Amino acid sequence: MQTWSAFLTTQQASPYYQDIQTQVAAKRLAGEVVYPPPELELNALSQCPLDTVKVVILGQDPYHGPGQAHGLSFSVPPGIAIPPSLRNIYKELDNSLPDFNIPEHGCLSGWAQQGVLLLNTVLTVTESKAHSHAKLGWQTFTHAVIAEVARTQPHVVFMLWGSHAQKFTHDILNTDCQHHLILKAPHPSPLSAHRGFLGCQHFVMANEWLAKKGLAVIDWQV
Numbered sequence: 001m002q003t004w005s006a007f008l009t010t011q012q013a014s015p016y017y018q019d020i021q022t023q024v025a026a027k028r029l030a031g032e033v034v035y036p037p038p039e040l041e042l043n044a045l046s047q048c049p050l051d052t053v054k055v056v057i058l059g060q061d062p063y064h065g066p067g068q069a070h071g072l073s074f075s076v077p078p079g080i081a082i083p084p085s086l087r088n089i090y091k092e093l094d095n096s097l098p099d100f101n102i103p104e105h106g107c108l109s110g111w112a113q114q115g116v117l118l119l120n121t122v123l124t125v126t127e128s129k130a131h132s133h134a135k136l137g138w139q140t141f142t143h144a145v146i147a148e149v150a151r152t153q154p155h156v157v158f159m160l161w162g163s164h165a166q167k168f169t170h171d172i173l174n175t176d177c178q179h180h181l182i183l184k185a186p187h188p189s190p191l192s193a194h195r196g197f198l199g200c201q202h203f204v205m206a207n208e209w210l211a212k213k214g215l216a217v218i219d220w221q222v
Contacts, residue, residue: 002051007148008042011141020137024124033127035062035069043071044119045145047112053149054115054215055157055206058165061122064130072118074188075108082106088188088197093220096204103222110222119145121168139168147172155213156180157206161197162187181209 011017028034036043059073063083068076074086082090086106093100112118121142126132149156150172158173158180160166166184173182185200186192207217 002049002152004045004050007050007144008045011144016137016140020141023136024133027126034124034133035064035127036071036124040069040071041123044073044112044117047072047109048115048117050148050152052115053117053153053156054210055111055159055218056117056119056146056149057111057159058146058161058169059118059120060162060164061120061131061134062125064125064128064132066127069125071123072108072112073120075118076106078105078107080106084190085188085193088190088193091193092188092198092200093203095198096201097220100221105222108222111218111220114216114218116218117145117149121164143168143172150177150180154179155210155215157209158182159202159206160184162189162192181206 024034024038057073062069062071063076067080068083070077074083074089076083076086082103083106086108090102094102108116108118119142122131122133122136122138123142124133124136124138146169158169160169160182161184164187173180183200183202183205185202186195186197188197203218203220210217
C-alpha cells in the first residue's frame with residue numbers, strides 16, 4: 001500500500017516547505033484572513049491516498065471568498081454557492097453523460113474518495129486577493145506531488161485545463177509518461193470554456209481509458 005506518509009515526511013522536513021509555513025503563519029499573525037484553514041491545506045491528499053489516484057484535476061489557487069476553499073480544486077463545501085467554473089464543469093458532464101444530473105451543491109469530495117486528486121498548484125490564498133500566495137513557493141511542493149503520482153502510479157488520467165495547468169506539468173508529463181493519459185482543454189472559466197472546454201469529452205474519455213486498463217471507472221455524479 002502506498003500512502004502519502006513518506007512523501008510528506010520528506011517534503012515537510014525540507015527548508016522550502018518550512019519557509020512556506022513560516023510565511024503563511026506570518027500573514028495570519030499580521031491579521032490577514034488566509035484560506036483554507038490550516039487543517040485543510042492538504043485536504044486533496046488526505047481525501048485521495050496515493051495508491052488510489054487514477055485521475056488528477058489541476059487547479060490554480062484556492063477560492064478566496066469566505067467559506068469557499070476546503071482544499072480541493074474547483075470544489076466548495078455543501079451550502080456554498082457553486083462557482084462559475086464548476087457550473088461549466090457540471091454543464092460539460094451534463095452534455096456528455098446521459099445519466100448525469102446537475103447537482104445543487106459544489107462539493108466534489110465524492111470524486112476524491114474514488115481516486116480523483118483535486119490539486120491546486122498553490123495551496124493558500126489571502127481573502128479577496130486571487131493569486132496572492134503565488135510567490136510563496138507552493139509550486140515546488142505541488143510539482144513534487146504530481147511527479148510522485150506520475151512515478152508511482154501505473155495508469156493515471158491527467159486533466160489539464162488552461163495554459164497554467166499545461167505549462168506547470170510540461171516537464172513532468174513529457175518524460176517517460178506513455179503509461180498515462182494526458183487530456184488538455186481550455187479552462188472551464190466563463191472567459192474560456194466556450195473555446196473548447198465545453199464539448200471536450202474529458203470525463204467520457206477518462207472512464208473509457210480507465211476501463212481499458214482494467215480499473216474501476218469514476219462515478220462523476222456527486
